Amino acid sequence: MRIAVTGQTGQLVSCLREGAAQWGVEIMSLGRPAVDLTRLETIGPALIAVRPDVIVSAAAYTAVDRAEGDAVTAFRVNGDAAGEIARAAKAMGVPLIHISTDYVFDGIGGAPYAETAETGPVSVYGRSKRAGEKAVQAVGNNHVILRTSWIFSAYGANFVRTMLMLARDRDEVRVVADQHGCPTNGMDIAAAVVTVAHQMLEHRDDYDRRGIFHFCGAGATDWASFADAVFDAQAEFIGVRPRVVRIATTDYPTAAVRPPDSRLDTTLIERTFGFRAPAWRDSLPDVVKQLLGEDMRGTYGR
Numbered sequence: 001m002r003i004a005v006t007g008q009t010g011q012l013v014s015c016l017r018e019g020a021a022q023w024g025v026e027i028m029s030l031g032r033p034a035v036d037l038t039r040l041e042t043i044g045p046a047l048i049a050v051r052p053d054v055i056v057s058a059a060a061y062t063a064v065d066r067a068e069g070d071a072v073t074a075f076r077v078n079g080d081a082a083g084e085i086a087r088a089a090k091a092m093g094v095p096l097i098h099i100s101t102d103y104v105f106d107g108i109g110g111a112p113y114a115e116t117a118e119t120g121p122v123s124v125y126g127r128s129k130r131a132g133e134k135a136v137q138a139v140g141n142n143h144v145i146l147r148t149s150w151i152f153s154a155y156g157a158n159f160v161r162t163m164l165m166l167a168r169d170r171d172e173v174r175v176v177a178d179q180h181g182c183p184t185n186g187m188d189i190a191a192a193v194v195t196v197a198h199q200m201l202e203h204r205d206d207y208d209r210r211g212i213f214h215f216c217g218a219g220a221t222d223w224a225s226f227a228d229a230v231f232d233a234q235a236e237f238i239g240v241r242p243r244v245v246r247i248a249t250t251d252y253p254t255a256a257v258r259p260p261d262s263r264l265d266t267t268l269i270e271r272t273f274g275f276r277a278p279a280w281r282d283s284l285p286d287v288v289k290q291l292l293g294e295d296m297r298g299t300y301g302r
């Protein structure tokens with residue numbers, strides 16, 4: 001199976017590349033400068049040229065705080081480009097997997113969100129990603145919109161890497177404890193994408209296997225507890241760990257508002273596609289080990 005993925009350096013595309021041989025798929029990643037999602041005319045021709053069996057729309061404007069001051073670009077990349085990718089997929093007659101986010105919710109529902117729950121994004125990023133979902137839906141119905149949350153991996157910018165960087169020279173790290181969600185290992189969402197892609201191809205006319213689905217790591221947590229889990233893993237490998245000071249969101253002001261509780265309910269994807277979301281805690285130590293190894297090589301290799 002040939003999978004075209006937007007983006008070249010992102011977490012998800014990197015995880016898809018890492019798993020490709022093991023999963024028996026070919027990943028063709030399309031990124032800048034050839035495919036620039038702010039230049040819609042670059043999208044269709046590039047996708048058609050690689051003749052994919054499935055398209056995965058993974059690239060996005062993911063700088064949540066920066067987006068607050070750059071709404072035009074965020075909407076262009078996360079909204080308009082998503083629609084353009086969907087139009088290319090439709091023209092080629094191939095299924096589309098579009099990656100979306102828990103930030104389409106306001107986070108005040110008090111329970112894990114099902115796919116049918118009303119959206120209500122509270123940031124430019126969230127609104128632009130919701131615009132992307134709508135743009136995809138407007139084009140047709142041969143798509144899966146996969147909403148996920150709190151991705152971490154050995155690649156790119158993510159919370160685990162940030163915590164390990166802070167831990168290099170601090171005894172104490174202050175982390176917000178009143179935002180709840182579900183961390184997701186990038187390799188797990190990548191594996192989910194491949195399984196969904198296979199089933200979409202196998203069941204071409206099965207509209208139960210089309211629409212919006214939620215997928216995230218099993219075991220909800222908050223950012224401070226997530227940091228504790230990162231440092232527990234770090235301590236296993238290098239014997240030291242900083243202390244986590246639990247703070248409130250109000251003590252850590254950011255440009256963008258975050259949903260306080262964006263836990264996702266993953267029952268539907270499990271029932272429809274027949275796989276469970278693995279527990280993020282099980283694979284976290286492996287990612288921490290990879291990142292620490294990279295850091296050591298960077299520090300001592302010079």
Ligand SMILES: NC(=O)C1=CN([C@@H]2O[C@H](COP(=O)(O)OP(=O)(O)OC[C@H]3O[C@@H](n4cnc5c(N)ncnc54)[C@H](O)[C@@H]3O)[C@@H](O)[C@H]2O)C=CC1
Nearest residue numbers: 007008009010011012036037038059060062101148150151
């Ligand atoms: N990182 C997270 O915690 C979460 C991410 N998501 C969604 O999952 C998807 C994958 O996220 P990550 O891999 O973590 O993102 P990332 O931030 O690691 O990578 C984003 C990718 O998009 C590319 N990109 C950005 N602007 C572009 C443009 N104008 N033209 C071409 N490429 C461009 C970047 O070069 C990069 O390859 C995104 O759609 C994101 O919205 C959803 C929930 C949580």
